[in-house]
Amino acid sequence: MELLIGSVFIMVMALSLGLHLFSLPANWVVLGILALWRFMYPAQATGMxxxxxxxxxxxxxxxxxxxxxVQMLGAKRYGSTGKGNVGGIVGAIAGAIMGAPFFFGLGALGGALLGAFGGCLIVEIAQGRPFDVAVQSAKGAFFGKFLGMGVKFGIGVCLLVLGASHIWA
Structure with missing residues (x-):
């Protein structure tokens, strides 16, 4: 029975990684599920x-x-200024929030990416930079945000594997 319940916990952790698609804090949910396992089954939670x-x-x-x-490094690598970087981060957060109601919540992912691009672009243009340079900087913010999301998902997978190894100990 404990094997079945452990399997369910691991499956729920794996499914919660899908929250990354909605720009939600999936890694923190995995951590909360691990804490719940520790609370509910202290005898089986060896090493936790x-x-x-x-x-x-x-x-x-x-x-x-x-x-x-990584988003900031991507934008910087493509020529963004510090203020453009901040605009990209603020734009990514705002874009994720505004995109969340679309496509059953999946719009948050696209909203975050487009928000990073748009936020950086607007700030770079507002600083008087030429349009083509501002677009190049905004591309860096977009690509950096995409790569950053991938890194965050990868860390979530590491948390899943780490937690599963302790649940199935």
Missing amino acids: DSTFFIIAGGLALLGELLEFG
């Missing part, structure tokens, strides 16, 4: 001590930081 949760929480936080950090 406070150090485990500090490491898992650190990974989830790292995913959040890398998502925006």
Whole structure:
């Protein structure tokens, strides 16, 4: 029975990684599911001590930081200014929020990507940069956001594997 319940927990964690498509905090949900397992089955949660949760929480936080950090590096690599980077980050957040009602929530993904592009573009143009240079900077914000989302998803998969190894210990 414990094997079945453990399998259900792991399946729910795997399905929760799909929340990345909606720009929702999937890695934190996985961490919450692991905490629930620890609370409900303390005897089977071997190795899930406070150090485990500090490491898992650190990974989830790292995913959040890398998502925006990679976006900033991408925009910078394509010639964006610091203010353009901030515009890209704000645009990504606003785009995810505004896109969420479309396509059953999947619009948040496209909204975040287009918001990163649009936010960076608007700020770069507002600073008086030529249009073609501003577009190039905005492309960097777009590609950086896409790569950052991929890195964050990869960290979520690492959390899933780490948690599953402790659930099925």
